[in-house]
Amino acid sequence: MNRTHWVAITAVVLALLFAGYATVSSAWGGEPAAAATPTRESADAGFARDMAVHHQQAVEMSFIVRDRTMNEEVRRLAYDIANTQANQRGMMLGWLDLWGLPKVESGTEPMTWMDMGMHMPEGALMPGMATAADLAKLNTLSGRQAEVFYLQLMIDHHKGGVHMAQGCVERCSVEVERNLAQGMVDAQQSEIDLMTDLLKKRGAAPRA
Numbered sequence: 001m002n003r004t005h006w007v008a009i010t011a012v013v014l015a016l017l018f019a020g021y022a023t024v025s026s027a028w029g030g031e032p033a034a035a036a037t038p039t040r041e042s043a044d045a046g047f048a049r050d051m052a053v054h055h056q057q058a059v060e061m062s063f064i065v066r067d068r069t070m071n072e073e074v075r076r077l078a079y080d081i082a083n084t085q086a087n088q089r090g091m092m093l094g095w096l097d098l099w100g101l102p103k104v105e106s107g108t109e110p111m112t113w114m115d116m117g118m119h120m121p122e123g124a125l126m127p128g129m130a131t132a133a134d135l136a137k138l139n140t141l142s143g144r145q146a147e148v149f150y151l152q153l154m155i156d157h158h159k160g161g162v163h164m165a166q167g168c169v170e171r172c173s174v175e176v177e178r179n180l181a182q183g184m185v186d187a188q189q190s191e192i193d194l195m196t197d198l199l200k201k202r203g204a205a206p207r208a
Contacts, residue, residue: 038174043114043167043171045096045113051165051184052093055085055161058085059089065146066079069144069147071143074151126160126164128161148202
């Protein structure tokens with residue numbers, strides 16, 4: 001069984017575990033039943049849908065750079081990001097299934113569940129996300145150039161992710177989802193610091 005299959009299986013298992021936690025918590029009075037079944041317009045559902053898309057791009061970029069460089073430090077970071085975000089994506093999609101809500105909300109713009117307050121470059125779907133042109137460029141680079149561009153893209157991506165996750169911490173009603181969002185804030189900020197140091201070692205800096 002290859003690594004992609006293991007990631008997918010792990011994501012499903014974790015989603016089921018978290019879904020079970022939410023159900024048991026409600027049944028035992030740990031959390032009101034209403035909080036465990038958000039509406040499709042809620043911050044809980046909006047965050048789960050949008051962050052699942054956001055995470056998928058991080059996974060994609062991380063697998064691209066693993067094929068474009070032999071540097072073990074960057075490859076290890078890329079694998080950690082891909083594995084973590086694929087698992088978290090599985091949890092969020094699992095919650096949407098548990099709540100009986102669609103994974104894609106047709107006719108609704110991304111990020112309608114929170115007040116943006118963050119500039120997005122032309123062609124980017126959500127805060128921090130790379131454009132199609134960015135991804136095409138990453139696919140043409142190799143070695144140090146690929147490492148630098150990946151780190152720059154991923155710092156922007158994490159900054160956008162932190163912004164979105166903080167929005168869930170402030171707006172989401174399901175406790176286990178708020179806890180996951182706070183974990184994203186903490187972990188991704190730590191990774192931003194690490195990636196900034198990796199850029200400095202390569203004589204580069206985050207994009208303005």
